[in-house]
Every structure is written in structure tokens, then in C-alpha cells.
Amino acid sequence: MSHTVNHESILGKFPGTNWDQEAGALIVPAVQAKEIATWLRDNDAFLLDYCSNVTGVDYLECEVKEKVTKEDGTVENVTRTEPSRMDVVYHLYSMQKQTGPLVFKQRTNREQPEVESLTPVWRSCELQEREVFDLFGVNFKSHPDQRRILMWDEFEGHPMRKDYTEPFDYEWEPTPHDEILEKHQRGKVIV
Amino acid sequence: MSSATAIAPNYELIQQDGLETSLLEVSMGPHHPSTHGVFRMDVKLDGETVVDLQPVFGYLHRNHEKLAENMSYLGSMPFTDRLDYFNSMTNNWAYALAAEKLVEIEVPERADYLRVIMAELTRLVNHVSLVGFFINDLGALGTPLLYAFREREKILDLFEQASGARMMCNYFRFGGLRNDVPEGWLDRARDVVDHFPVFLDEYEQLLCENEIILSRTQGVGCLSRDLAISAGITGPMLRASGVNYDIRKVDKYSIYDRFQFRVPYTDGNVGDCYDRFMVRMLEMRESIRILKQALDGIGDGPVLGNAPKVFKPKPAEVYGRVEAPKGELGFYLIADGTPKPYRYRVRPPSLINLTVLRDMCLGQKVADAVIILGSIDIVLGEVDR
Amino acid sequence: MTTENLNAGMDLDDNTRSELERAGVIVSQVASLYNWARGGSVWPLTFGLACCAIEMIASATSRFDISRFGSEVFRPTPRQADLMIVSGTVTKKMAPQVVRIYNQMPEPKWVIAMGACAISGGPFKQGYNVLKGIDRYIPVDVYLPGCPPRPEAVLQSLNYLQEKIRTQDIKSDPAFTKGRRQYPVPEFTGKDLEPPYNPEVWQPPANPNDKPLEKATA
Numbered sequence: 001m002s003h004t005v006n007h008e009s010i011l012g013k014f015p016g017t018n019w020d021q022e023a024g025a026l027i028v029p030a031v032q033a034k035e036i037a038t039w040l041r042d043n044d045a046f047l048l049d050y051c052s053n054v055t056g057v058d059y060l061e062c063e064v065k066e067k068v069t070k071e072d073g074t075v076e077n078v079t080r081t082e083p084s085r086m087d088v089v090y091h092l093y094s095m096q097k098q099t100g101p102l103v104f105k106q107r108t109n110r111e112q113p114e115v116e117s118l119t120p121v122w123r124s125c126e127l128q129e130r131e132v133f134d135l136f137g138v139n140f141k142s143h144p145d146q147r148r149i150l151m152w153d154e155f156e157g158h159p160m161r162k163d164y165t166e167p168f169d170y171e172w173e174p175t176p177h178d179e180i181l182e183k184h185q186r187g188k189v190i191v
Numbered sequence: 192m193s194s195a196t197a198i199a200p201n202y203e204l205i206q207q208d209g210l211e212t213s214l215l216e217v218s219m220g221p222h223h224p225s226t227h228g229v230f231r232m233d234v235k236l237d238g239e240t241v242v243d244l245q246p247v248f249g250y251l252h253r254n255h256e257k258l259a260e261n262m263s264y265l266g267s268m269p270f271t272d273r274l275d276y277f278n279s280m281t282n283n284w285a286y287a288l289a290a291e292k293l294v295e296i297e298v299p300e301r302a303d304y305l306r307v308i309m310a311e312l313t314r315l316v317n318h319v320s321l322v323g324f325f326i327n328d329l330g331a332l333g334t335p336l337l338y339a340f341r342e343r344e345k346i347l348d349l350f351e352q353a354s355g356a357r358m359m360c361n362y363f364r365f366g367g368l369r370n371d372v373p374e375g376w377l378d379r380a381r382d383v384v385d386h387f388p389v390f391l392d393e394y395e396q397l398l399c400e401n402e403i404i405l406s407r408t409q410g411v412g413c414l415s416r417d418l419a420i421s422a423g424i425t426g427p428m429l430r431a432s433g434v435n436y437d438i439r440k441v442d443k444y445s446i447y448d449r450f451q452f453r454v455p456y457t458d459g460n461v462g463d464c465y466d467r468f469m470v471r472m473l474e475m476r477e478s479i480r481i482l483k484q485a486l487d488g489i490g491d492g493p494v495l496g497n498a499p500k501v502f503k504p505k506p507a508e509v510y511g512r513v514e515a516p517k518g519e520l521g522f523y524l525i526a527d528g529t530p531k532p533y534r535y536r537v538r539p540p541s542l543i544n545l546t547v548l549r550d551m552c553l554g555q556k557v558a559d560a561v562i563i564l565g566s567i568d569i570v571l572g573e574v575d576r
Numbered sequence: 577m578t579t580e581n582l583n584a585g586m587d588l589d590d591n592t593r594s595e596l597e598r599a600g601v602i603v604s605q606v607a608s609l610y611n612w613a614r615g616g617s618v619w620p621l622t623f624g625l626a627c628c629a630i631e632m633i634a635s636a637t638s639r640f641d642i643s644r645f646g647s648e649v650f651r652p653t654p655r656q657a658d659l660m661i662v663s664g665t666v667t668k669k670m671a672p673q674v675v676r677i678y679n680q681m682p683e684p685k686w687v688i689a690m691g692a693c694a695i696s697g698g699p700f701k702q703g704y705n706v707l708k709g710i711d712r713y714i715p716v717d718v719y720l721p722g723c724p725p726r727p728e729a730v731l732q733s734l735n736y737l738q739e740k741i742r743t744q745d746i747k748s749d750p751a752f753t754k755g756r757r758q759y760p761v762p763e764f765t766g767k768d769l770e771p772p773y774n775p776e777v778w779q780p781p782a783n784p785n786d787k788p789l790e791k792a793t794a
Contacts, residue, residue, distance in 0.1 A: 023508045049420050053510065053521055053538040091510055091523070091538075095420055095434060098441050101510060124423025124543050150249035150575060151705065152669050156766035159704050160257060166704050167767045171780045179261075179702060221673055222623065224652035229625055229670055250670040251626055253700040261702075270699065276627035340637040358630065358724060572626055 007102065009045065010036070025089070025103035033106050033116040040092065040102070041121055048092040048102060051118070054128035056136040057087045058110070058162045084110045088132060090118065090125075108138065117143035135160035214242060217557070221250050225328045225561050228571030232548075232560065239556045244549045248542075251575040259535040264290055264502045265365065267535065272359040274537060275573040277317050280309040280350070281515045283363035288444060289511030289522035290365045293504040297496050302367035303446045304489040308380065309353075309362065310513075311478045311485070315387065316346050317516035318427075318471045318478075321568050325468060326398065328565040329407055335398065342390050345383050352376055366496035377486060384482045391475060399472070408464040412551040412563035416459040422546045426518030427474060428567060431466035433459015438514040450484045452477045464566040503530050517541055517568050537576055541569040607746040614684060615646075615741035618734070621657035622650045623677070625664030628691035628724045632663045635727035645734050654680040659737070661730075662716075665693035665700055666707045668769050672761045678714045679758040683751035686717045686741075688733055695719050712773035714759060 007026055011017055014036055018027040028036055040048045061084040068078045086108050093100030106115040117140035119125045129140050130149040137158035140146055148155065157164060173180060220231035229250035235243040255274065259267040271286045272279035284306055291298065298306075323339030347357045353372045354362035362369055398404055414424070419432040429436060437454040439447045455473035457466050504526040512521035518540025525534040544567050552560045588603060596603060620642075624632055636642045636650060643649075651657040654677045666674055678687070689710055692698035697708035710716065717740060720733040750757055759777065762769040773780070 022506070025508070051423055052512070052519065053523060053536070055523055055534075055536045057525065057534045089523070091521075095436050098436070103508075103510075122423065123418065123421040124546060126422075127542055127546055148249075150252045152249070152764045154764045154766060159254065164704075171708075172782070221670065222677060224622055228629075249705075250667060250673075251665060252667060252669065252705045253665055254703045254705055255700075257704075258700065258702065273627055273699075276630060337637050340634065341639070344634075344637075344639050357726070358627065 010040070013039075020105070023103070023105075025105045027105050027107055030106055030108060030115045034118060034121060037104075037118050037121040040104075046102075047094045047096050048100070049122075050093045050095045050100075051090055051122035051124050052093050052101065053089075053091040054118075054125050054132065055089050056132040056138055056160070057089060058136060058160065059085050059087070060110075060162050086110050086113045086136065086138060088115050088129075088138060113138040114141060115139075116141055117146075119143055134158070137161065212237070219561075220247075225565070227324065227565065227569055228574075230564075230569065230571055230574070232564070234552075234557060234560060236557055239558075241552050241555055241557055241560055244552050244560065246545055246548055248571065248574050251571045253576065255576040256535055256537065259532060261531065263530050264504075264532060267532075268363070269359065269361045271537075272361055273572055274539075274576060275515065275517065275520070275541070275570045276358060277320060277570060278313045278516055279358060279360045280313045280362060281513060281520065283361065284310055285511060285513045285515065285520045286522050287363045287365055288513060289509055289524050290502070290504075292509045292511050293507055293524060293526055294365070294499065294502065296366040296498055298367055298445075299493050299496050300446075301371075301490060301492040302494045302496070304485050305368055305372065305494065306363070306445060307447065307450075308482060308485050308489075309350075311482050312346050312349065312380075314478045314516045315475055316343050318475050319343060322394070322398075322468065322471060325562070325565045326404070328561055329404065335394070338390075338394070342387065345386075349376070349380055349383060352379070364495060364498065365502065366498035368494045371494045377489065380482075381486050384479055384486065387479055388476070391472070395472060399469070404468075405465065407559075408468060408562065408566075410461070410463055411555060411559045412464045412566060414462040414547060414551055416462070418547060418550065419462070423543045424518070424547065425540055426514070426516070426544070426568075427470045428467055428518070428544055430454065430456035431470045432462035433457050438512060438519055442512070444513065449488070450481045452481050464562055467566045467568075501530060503528065512538070515540060517570070517573070518544060537573075539573040539576060541567075541571075541573045545569060545574065608742075610746060611742045611744060615738040617646045617648070618659045618686070618737065618741075619657055620647050620650050620659040620661050621654055621677070621681070622652050623660050623662060625662070625666065625670065626691075626693065628663035628693070628722075631724040631727055632661055632690065632730060635730040640727040640731060642731060642734065645731060645738070647734065654678075655682065657681060658684065659686050659688065661688045661690050662694040662710045663690040663724075665698060666710045667705045668707050668764075669705060671707050671710075671713060671769060672763070674710060675713050675759055675761045679761070683756050684749065685757075686737055687714055688718045688720055688737060689716045690720045690722075690730065690733070691725060692721055692723045695721060698723065707769075712778045713762065714774075715757075715777055 007019060010026060011019060014032060016029045016032050017036065020027055040046050062082050063079050064082045065077060065079050067075050069075050088106045090104040092102045092104055108115050113136070115138060117125065117129055119129060120142070126144070127149065129143055130146060132138050133140060133146055134148045134150050135158055151159070215236040216233065217236060218231060218233050221229040231247040231250070233245045233247060234241050255270055258270065268283060268286060271282040274282050319339045319342055323336035326335040327333065350360055351357050353376060354360040354369070414428070414432045416433045419429050420434060424432070425436070433456060435454060435456050440454060455470050455477065457470070506527050508525045510521055510523045512519050519538065520540055521538035523534070523536040523538065524532050527533040548564065548567065551563050555563070593603065634640060660678060660681065662674065689695045693700060694710050697706050700706045701708055718733045718737050720729060722729055759774055762771060
């Protein structure tokens, strides 16, 4: 039962931001991210001094079916393509006021993902942003030490992306099931 | 505020008597008698003083998050046991809390009481093992650790009777617990809880005024209040640096607002290893208080609420967190209407507490670096997932 | 547990034997004495990787007490240890270090693969960073299943190892036939370890069918 933070004043002060009602999150453009973050940390109404969680989410291009009500009142089923994107999500709390969380997202594209690093604002983003770089491939501008953290340095690829394919390493098993059965049926066996 | 958050520069070398020396680079780990798991620290030493320190991990990265994206929600519950392998019950609870927020399930009261009892027993297990390992790192080879493990075995027996396994319990379900505790379990738990303060008194008498511990841990690894808040430190380490923030009191999840207990924290002037050690000793006493109140107040009833047969939540995002013995353990779940989660993220307290390892160790001796690592209380299963 | 026949190959009748024993003379083979001594004091290496390490430490504590079986001390350095209990998941990032530490151990040396993860990858088998069993790079003597195995199971695996040592023929001991066994350390490449397994030590199981199965026959 934490006390949620009221986001209305942020939308008023920084016109480039949006509020995503379904996710309950504040979408922030990358150029303004550091300014907004510093304001959220220092402003007396918020005092969001504790960044709890930084994570990345990968969205491939997909088709979304929606029901749209037109002007004359009829309801129509519309299929539209949702473009691909990559989000970096921050959960912010205030230790002094004991309120939170405020969810804060930086949105970027999948081909050349680049966002602003918030390590100068909250130190806890340092290792977590390195992990997002390692596993998703998002480039954080002005991060003090951006390199791989969990995988070995020579590793190529970003494993947590939705379109990552593992190297084919199928070996025969007497009773395969699930993913191993799929690989079995493809028929290739390594020797 | 900016000086507290800036990355600390390298410690300055002093040249004495015109002697030119070079730095010694030592890679401590991943196999080292005192690192708590497969953790590596690359330290640069000037004599015995640490000049630079870089932690390297990933030696236990088992891609838990990617596995969970291909499994049903309940199927990842046994994997949460293996995150922080000392406290499997708390990990289960954090995940169950996050999933219960996605789909509004009512948890029956007896299940809530039993959950609190299991979580506080886990806190006792963790703190007592940590104190044992910490004193082991200081050089008391084995004896306090064996005493601590003796107490841990009693509590693990209780876990085995309730859930069937000593360590990887897999006991929590969405909406309650898997099964009720057997007959007589509550009395046995009461015996263990009544005897525990005797052991704590014995431990405190041996250790807390001990000259060697005082001289080796006081003033070592100081963490200031501002840096702790900015670096996202949580748990006993934060409270030893002077911040009164305990998620059991802030969020009041489950039925914690029914119990009376205090949160030990310091005034924040020092925040050294001794403070962290003492905060954990005091927290154990508070856990015993909560346990006594819970064991007195528990009633009868079912232990599993009405969870849907197929767990298929509507598209939503949720972040659920608990006060794990090591800090704030959170689960961030994004559901998309299918039986498998779209994104499953574990917020690991041990990884984030490691952010300040370098700041605390600069300027200290290399033997102190080992103790500072021990006092942060990391478990590699959680750092690497 | 079987006890070695102390007078194998010698024809001494019982009277002579008991007379000799009363005089303080025991007749035995060098091999049995040698194996008895080696098996009775196996000192493990502290090599805990993950959750199974806690059960290994618990087997060394006062309730289960591994030192009554001879493993009095756990040595931190491989140069002074006999037994490596690989407890926990071996990831691809950690595999070269495991092989290096195995190479540093002097003969005679044994390996116990403790837990499902060390035997074959365990619950984390489908992972881009998990090695499917440590027996791909080093030879394993005893496999101990469990997740995690109880401390009593660790003690039983030590008993099996001791029996294996006691019934071993001294002439076929690898310490004398091959010298100190050292295996090449794998290297990191962009996708996987190079080589993915060591062909001397392990071969992938051969598919007995000519063509792939239509569906699983479980």
C-alpha cells in the first residue's frame, strides 16, 4: 500500500512528456530525460531520491486488433501495426517522503537504440544500465563505464532481445519434449 | 548532493624517498576461500593499500529471466528459490506478491500468518549465517560458523517438515501456500523461537565486545548517508548508514501492520562494518518478537485462496517488492494476456548493494577489502541470476 | 561396502596367519595398504559454485560431519587437495577456470559432480551461458544427483568414492600410467566456448535411429 505519486504537475511543466494510462508510466523523450530526472530528484513536491529498478523491455513489430468507435457510432474492428521499440523503465521512490513508485520510461527504436544515462542523477543506475547494455544493446550516452557485465567480453549479440537465436547445439536425447523436440524434428545432429 | 553521487577518483599515490614503485594487480577470485561465491575483484595495490578495485561477475549467470519468458507463471516459482539460495521462502513471497497484484486474489488470513512466520524464520537463518561467514572472513576459522549452522539446522528442520525440502522450498503459491503445516509444527516452531534468544545472548557475549572484532571492523568501509540513498542501497546496509527505511513499515504489505516491532538503525555518522554487523544482530531480536506475536495470533482456516485454474492475466505491468533479508527484492512483471509473462525482471538487492564496493574499499588495506565484501552480504545467485 | 581381501593371491592357512598376527606381523598386499591409506584421507577442495555449495558446507558442519570419513580439512588451494567437488551450475564463463584448477591439482585426484547442474546442466539446461555438465571437459568419478542433494547424500557419494579407490588396481592408476592429467583450457569465442567439449573425455550420445523420430516416445 505505497503512496503513489501524482504525475499531473510533471506533464504541465515539461510538455514533451506523455502519460501512458495502461502501463501507468511517464514516457519521456531522451533529450529531456536528464533534466526531468534532476528536477524530480530535487523538487520539494517529489524528492524522488531513490531509483529502485532499471530494466529494458524489447517490443518487436506486431499487429494489434482494436475496436474503434467511429463518428457515426458504429464499432469497427481495426488491425494496426504497432511499430517496434525498446523501452528503458525506471522505478522511482522517495525515501524522505516514503512515497512511490513513479514509473518513468525512456523510449527508443530497436535499430540504433540510444538513450541518456541517468547515472549522474542516481548512482544506483550504474550497474543496472550496464546490464541493459549487455543484454539488450542499448547505448547509454555519458555513462561513466559502459561495458559488458554478465557475459564474457568477446560475446557477440544481445541475449535478452526477442529475436536472439541461440547457437544450434542440439544433441540427441531418447525422450525429447518441448524445445528439444522441435530441434530434434529439424533433424540436424551435431557430432 | 553531486559530490556524493560522483564516482570516486583513484586514490592518490605518494612517492616516498624518491623510490619508484609500481602497482601490483591481483585478481581475487573467482575461486577464493573467502569470496562468497564465484565473484572476482581485480584490485590494484600500492603495497597493501587498495588503489583501484573492479568487481567482475557473471560467472553464475543462468539466464533466469529468459527462461521465465518461456514458462508459465507458476512454472517459474521453483526457479525463484534458486535466486538467493539462502532465503528461498522470501524469494517465493516476492514473486507471489507481484503475481497476486496482477490478478486480484484474496489471500486467506492463516496463509498470511504462516507467510510472515516463514519469512521471519528465513530472516533469522540468513542473518545468523551471514554473521557466521563474516566472522569466518575475519579469521576465526570455522567456530562461530559451526555454531551458527547448528541453529540454522533447527530452522531447516522446520522448513523440511512444512514444505518437504530443506533449502529449495517452493512453498508459496498465488493466493496462499501449497499445503498447511503438519500437526505439532506450531509447537515445535515455538520451541525453536523460545530457545533462540539464549543462543543470541551467547553469541553476543562472545563477539560484540571482542577486541579483535572491534579493532578490525570499526572505521572500516564507511558509507555516508547521501551516497547510500543515491546508490539505491537497501536493507540492513542502508539502515546502518542512518536511514530509517524498512519496506515492511513503508508498504505495509500482507499483515505486517498488525505486529509491533522496531526497526534498528544508526545515526548515520559512521556506517562502517561494525554498524552493519550490529544492525543485523538487533534485527534478529526484532524478528523473534514478530515470530512470537504471529505464533500467538494465528488462527484456523484454509491456506489457499481462489486462484484461477489457468493463470492468464490481462495486459498490465506490476512491480511488487518485499523486505528480503538482504534488501529490497522486487519483481517487475509485464503481462500480455497469454499464460507466459512478456517480461520478467528480478530486482536483485545484492547487485545494487555492490555499486558502492569500490567507494568503500579505496584507501583501505587489502585484508579489509575482504571484510567489506563480507559485510555487504552478497549471494551470487542473485547478483548474476 | 566391501572390504578388501587382505591375503589375495597368498596361500597362507589360518593357523600360520593367526600365529603371525599374535606375534605382531600382518601379511597383506602393497596395493591394499596403499588404497586403504589413500581412500581414508581424501581432502576436498573448497569449490562451491552455487546453491549446492551450501549443502556441501552443511555436510562439513557438526551435524553431518564429513571429517569422520577422512575429509578432515577443506583446502582452499588446489595444489594441496585430492578431491574436487564441483557443486553448482558451471557456466560457460566459469568453465575455463574449472579446467585450470583441475590442471593444477596433483595426482591422485578425483572429481565428484554434485547436483543436477554439474552433471548435465540441471534445470538451467536451456541457457546461452550454461555448460551442460562438467564432464565435457574433465573426467568425473562419482555423479551425485539432487537439487540440492542432502548432506547425507554427499556423505554417501564420498563412501562410493572411497570404495572405488579401495578396489582400484594399482597398475591401472592414471597417476602411474598417464602422469599428471592436464586438459586443454577452452577459450571464449563470439558465440560459444572453443572447443564445445573435449573429445578425449566425452562424446555426445549417438542417435541409433537412421532418421529422426516423428514424435517423442515417452
